[in-house]
Amino acid sequence: MKRLDGTVALVTGASSGIGEATAEQLAARGAAVALAARRADRLDAVAARIRSAGGTALVIEADVTDQAQAVSAVEHTVAELGRLDTLVNNAGVMLLGPVVGAPTEEWDRMVRVNLLGLLYCSHAAVPHLIRAASDGSRGVADLVNISSVAGRVPRSGSGVYNATKFGVGAFSESLRQEVTQKHVRVSLVEPGATDTELRGHNRPEVMETIMARFKDVEPLQAEDIADTVLYIVTRPRHMSVNELLVRPTEQAG
Template identity: 70%
Template sequence: MTERLDGTVALVTGASSGIGAAAARELASLGASVALVARRKDRLDELAAEITAAGGTALAIEADVTEQAEAVAAVERTVAELGRLDTAVNNAGVMLLGPVLGAPTEEWDRMVRLNVQGLLYIAHAALPHLVSAADSEPRRVSDLVNISSVAGRRPTAFSGVYNLTKHGINAFSEALRQEITERHVRVSLVEPGAVDTELTDHLRPAVREVARQRFASVETLLATDIADAIAYVVTRPRRVAVNEILVRPTEQPG
């Protein structure tokens, strides 16, 4: 049975599109007030207006989570304006594929900054508030959901540094889970396979074409499919922790 999230507050990074936007809509539909965090303020404002029009509560926060001060400010503004923090969804990320030999290392830097450091900054800032929420009504449990990837389980050629960042997220999440699970702060991984989002838009043209051809015959997941998985994780009863969910298209072999 799905529990409602009334009286709780969720923060979602990368909320201007794709999985982040879909997750924000889903959490709001379940009763959570939602802080929308991303760099594209115009899109956040549109999503906030949509959620508000549907009867929900949303706060648009323009922030670059790769800057620690901005990540901290986003969390603190969420708590100051919405009153608490029960759920943090670390969704912001970028996938820049290609061979290691001759790679533009600025792409590696970009992935490490966003996929790893940005996630760490939000987690660090959110944890004290998640601990506090887990000690209080209405649910007496809180959630940190880190969006990883099938790439965090299965290294593949031409994905080396992306694999590195996602394997790192998986390791960090499990270590943190062991540290704080007895405080009723649940740490969970959601690992999507191929999803129809803007993720491949950031690839160099030649690499983008190869990546898209790889899944040309596969019916890929929708962002709403991953939002549904996130919602499942955070709506379990206090006694239930879903530590990891791998979601792939039915037709995706690896």
């Protein structure tokens, strides 16, 4: 894979899981990385590992569901690190369960994080990405949205999560058409079952259903999806990976 020296990446949801692994892999390839999430203590630990390996890391405590904080995260990245070549919209939450009788505050949370947070960060970042594509040595910039297999396959018990992830896919394709002539690549990554904290936020009865469904499936690891993101952003300028669905080998649906 090509090096990313001289580039700057912002990763949201970087305090754990896919975001943490992605930030570390981007830094290992030479990118200066801004780490955004709500848990500053966790971000500090990730940043310390990146720096100890010789990389550059900027910690940004931010809740991307607040538009002012999302904009500030982008602007702080550019102010401190000089530019923005890559945005990885990874922050997300998965709260499953039937629609009937659902606690609708879970729906609100998913819409705010999975959709609004991604929209706010993208809106703030796109002008900087366009600029980076026009004045950088690579001649290209990347916006990578982390979605889910749930953005392709509706399933009982996942209705609102499906709705948010289908929305991410629709937004990504529309934005791609808008900025592709400016050499900003918009890519969608759709992981299947992945061993992260994401599923652990569900109610106990929902967790039982999830565990039963995937009991015979060896899940993906966060590093697998980070490696997928790295593949996308290291392609040559003329090549854009629009969408990648990555499932565990044993996952049927």
